[in-house]
Amino acid sequence: MNLDVLEYLANGPVIPAARSMEDFKVALSHTVSPSIVLLFGDINILPSLITQAKKYKKHIVLHLDLFNGIAKDKAGIKYLARVGIHAIITTKPHLCKFAREEGMIVVQRLFLMDSASLCTGLHLVNNFKPDAIEILPGSVPASVVQELVQQTGLPILAGGLIRTKEDVDHAIERGVSAVSTSRRDLWDDIMITKI
Numbered sequence: 001m002n003l004d005v006l007e008y009l010a011n012g013p014v015i016p017a018a019r020s021m022e023d024f025k026v027a028l029s030h031t032v033s034p035s036i037v038l039l040f041g042d043i044n045i046l047p048s049l050i051t052q053a054k055k056y057k058k059h060i061v062l063h064l065d066l067f068n069g070i071a072k073d074k075a076g077i078k079y080l081a082r083v084g085i086h087a088i089i090t091t092k093p094h095l096c097k098f099a100r101e102e103g104m105i106v107v108q109r110l111f112l113m114d115s116a117s118l119c120t121g122l123h124l125v126n127n128f129k130p131d132a133i134e135i136l137p138g139s140v141p142a143s144v145v146q147e148l149v150q151q152t153g154l155p156i157l158a159g160g161l162i163r164t165k166e167d168v169d170h171a172i173e174r175g176v177s178a179v180s181t182s183r184r185d186l187w188d189d190i191m192i193t194k195i
Contacts, residue, residue, distance in 0.1 A: 005105055005131045006155050008059060008087065009035050010178040012190050013168055015061075017159065017182040024049065028056040031190045035059040037089065037180045043069030050084045061107065064090040074098045093128050106130040107157065112140050118147070125152050134180065136160035138167065142174035149175055162186065 009015055016027035017037035027036045038060050041049060053060050062085050070076040072095060080088070081102035088099050089107040096106045108130035110121035125133060125148075133148060138158035148156055155177040162168060162181045165188075171179050181187075 006177055007034070008105060009061065009107075009132070009155075009157070013172050013178055014186055014190050015157070015178050015180040016184075016187050016190070017063075017180045019182045021045075023182060023184065024052075026184060027187070028052060028058055030193050031187055032192050033058070033187075033190050035061050035087070037061045037063060039063050039066050039182060041067055043067075046083060046085075054084075059087060060085060061087040061089060061105075064088045064095055065092070065109075074101075077102055077104075080104075089134055093124055096128055096130055100128075100130075105132075107132045107134050109134045109136065111136050112144060118144060122148070122151050125154070130154065132157055132177075134159055135176075138162040138171050138176070138179055140174075145175040 011032060011034055015035060015037055016031050016033050017039050018024035018027050019039045024036065036058055049060060070080060072092065077095060077098040081104060087105035089109050090096060091109045096108055099106045108125055110133060112118055112121060112135050132155045134157040137160040139161055145156055156175065157178050157180055158171045158176040159180040162179050165186065168179050168186055
């Protein structure tokens with residue numbers, strides 16, 4: 001299952017994260033990434049975004065905590081599944097559970113500031129097994145990434161404060177499966193055509 005999740009999300013070290021419609025269009029038409037993390041938008045534009053993504057054979061990974069107009073409850077998740085969203089990212093465990101019930105790929109986002117937040121995150125993830133974990137910031141130590149991998153057996157994504165190609169390389173060297181970033185200059189390795 002983990003390999004399938006990784007293939008769904010990424011085919012390289014970088015997953016484009018779109019903060020605007022312009023970012024979304026660039027990620028659709030100029031990258032080879034199979035998915036795009038959606039960090040903007042609301043219920044009114046969602047059908048159009050899904051249609052555009054299908055045209056380019058891309059998957060939308062909806063960052064639920066940043067999306068407007070969807071209730072953060074079971075009905076909201078059911079609606080998203082019905083309109084064609086197959087993957088979400090969230091910090092909220094109850095939404096992970098609802099999304100799993102709808103057959104979605106679930107990425108649990110964890111903010112790792114200290115040892116206590118790592119312990120809490122591991123407890124959360126082990127109580128509810130998501131399909132992948134996204135850790136923030138993306139610069140956590142290799143020992144933390146290794147502990148997450150060993151304790152959960154899940155693919156680890158990283159985001160936040162990834163600013164350079166070296167930051168991406170270091171994250172991958174530490175055991176991260178892929179990095180999500182809105183910095184277009186870091187999408188270069190997955191670009192099919194320059195804009």
